[in-house]
Amino acid sequence: MSKKIKAALIFGTRPEAIKMAPVVLEFQKRKEIEPFVIVTGQHRQMLDSVLNLFKITPDYDLNLMKENQNLWDLTSDILLSTKKVLEEIKPDVVLVHGDTTTAFGASLSAFYSKIKVAHVEAGLRTFDKNYPFPEEINRVLADSVSDFHFAPTKGAVDNLLNSGIKTKQTIYETGNTVIDALFYTLEHHKNALNIELNPNLKTILLTSHRRENFGEPLKNICRAAIELTEKNKDIEIIYPVHPNPNVRNTVYQYLNNKERIRLIEPLDYAPFCNLMKKSHIILTDSGGIQEEAPSLNVPVLVLRDETERPEALISGGVKLTGTETKNIVKNVQELLDNNSLYSRVSNVKNPYGDGLASKRIADIITEKLS
Numbered sequence: 001m002s003k004k005i006k007a008a009l010i011f012g013t014r015p016e017a018i019k020m021a022p023v024v025l026e027f028q029k030r031k032e033i034e035p036f037v038i039v040t041g042q043h044r045q046m047l048d049s050v051l052n053l054f055k056i057t058p059d060y061d062l063n064l065m066k067e068n069q070n071l072w073d074l075t076s077d078i079l080l081s082t083k084k085v086l087e088e089i090k091p092d093v094v095l096v097h098g099d100t101t102t103a104f105g106a107s108l109s110a111f112y113s114k115i116k117v118a119h120v121e122a123g124l125r126t127f128d129k130n131y132p133f134p135e136e137i138n139r140v141l142a143d144s145v146s147d148f149h150f151a152p153t154k155g156a157v158d159n160l161l162n163s164g165i166k167t168k169q170t171i172y173e174t175g176n177t178v179i180d181a182l183f184y185t186l187e188h189h190k191n192a193l194n195i196e197l198n199p200n201l202k203t204i205l206l207t208s209h210r211r212e213n214f215g216e217p218l219k220n221i222c223r224a225a226i227e228l229t230e231k232n233k234d235i236e237i238i239y240p241v242h243p244n245p246n247v248r249n250t251v252y253q254y255l256n257n258k259e260r261i262r263l264i265e266p267l268d269y270a271p272f273c274n275l276m277k278k279s280h281i282i283l284t285d286s287g288g289i290q291e292e293a294p295s296l297n298v299p300v301l302v303l304r305d306e307t308e309r310p311e312a313l314i315s316g317g318v319k320l321t322g323t324e325t326k327n328i329v330k331n332v333q334e335l336l337d338n339n340s341l342y343s344r345v346s347n348v349k350n351p352y353g354d355g356l357a358s359k360r361i362a363d364i365i366t367e368k369l370s
């Protein structure tokens with residue numbers, strides 16, 4: 001038998017772990033591939049929770065997270081620590097995911113080591129280097145050093161072709177692996193919801209963690225939550241608060257102990273998927289949630305001015321509200337008051353994938369590197 005392809009998958013945060021888990025599981029099934037899982041530990045608790053759910057034991061855990069870490073230290077730690085591991089494994093290919101500091105640092109590290117780089121979720125763009133910050137530049141740089149671009153949608157393929165990736169041969173439209181993760185989780189963990197919902201209240205799920213929303217935008221989001229619950233006695237807002245201290249301090253200062261606003265710890269992925277499914281409306285600045293919710297028939301209002309995920313805007317399941325209190329309140333109120341609008345935007349087809357993205361990625365890696 002010919003030599004196995006050594007594929008190192010490097011990831012570090014919650015969303016990367018969720019979206020890379022199906023790729024790890026698929027690689028483990030393939031006899032042609034020998035997968036190595038390297039986690040940077042950019043996130044700790046939230047990463048571990050995903051690893052547990054998908055029963056993935058990392059081959060290397062770099063354990064890098066520090067309290068309130070900064071981009072400079074984290075980036076240099078990732079570069080230096082992945083260099084050592086890559087020297088040891090000598091993989092044929094390194095797979096990174098998305099737009100985090102881990103994705104950028106690990107792809108650069110593999111490039112410096114002259115190892116092929118495969119970028120999963122390639123080609124997302126807002127074309128504004130500051131929004132989202134620093135993710136837009138992270139993904140541009142990861143794409144620049146990559147030899148395989150696994151683009152989730154046709155739009156992402158076009159972005160790559162228009163942004164200087166000269167050869168079409170490196171670009172593959174695969175769908176987004178988040179849909180693989182979502183389908184797998186909903187099938188295997190149907191009743192995982194571990195918080196009680198009041199059956200007499202409509203649940204509005206809220207999440208916010210983006211760096212560009214720190215400070216005033218996040219305060220505006222909190223003000224909107226207060227105004228909405230004061231106006232609508234039949235709603236409850238549930239907010240799993242991201243552990244980043246820049247988020248936590250503001251959110252607890254504004255929303256702690258407010259009537260029908262529940263601040264909770266981040267949920268494990270399986271209960272979270274079930275909570276999304278039971279929610280009436282989702283308010284979020286998260287990337288992954290914008291991709292998942294259209295599969296669950298739940299409308300999403302995005303707490304940002306722009307998005308690198310325009311497909312669901314076009315299909316109507318997702319709408320941008322920005323971060324002005326007035327605008328957020330207006331958009332939620334419309335969905336609460338207008339039943340025909342609500343049913344229109346909650347019944348859309350998911351444009352992000354069919355649950356087979358990881359299989360396609362494994363097929364391409366096998367075909368090209370065997």
Ligand code: UD1
Pocket residue numbers: 013014015042043044045046047065066067068069071099100101102134135209211243244245
């Ligand atoms: C990171 C990514 C962002 C992604 C987000 C997903 C970068 C620059 N940012 O942002 O693109 O959307 O993850 O959630 O790569 N913390 C914990 N426990 C955890 C995770 C985080 O305590 O499990 C706290 C730590 O104090 C840590 C801080 O949150 O220092 C910030 O984590 P970091 O990964 O730097 O930024 P995020 O805002 O999580």
Ligand code: UDP
Pocket residue numbers: 014015018178207209240265266267268269270272273285286287288289292
């Ligand atoms: N998520 C979760 N628990 C939570 C909040 C979010 O499991 O309490 C999941 C969510 O379903 C999605 C992912 O985490 O798959 C999104 O992560 P996050 O919002 O942190 O990052 P982003 O997608 O914006 O990079």
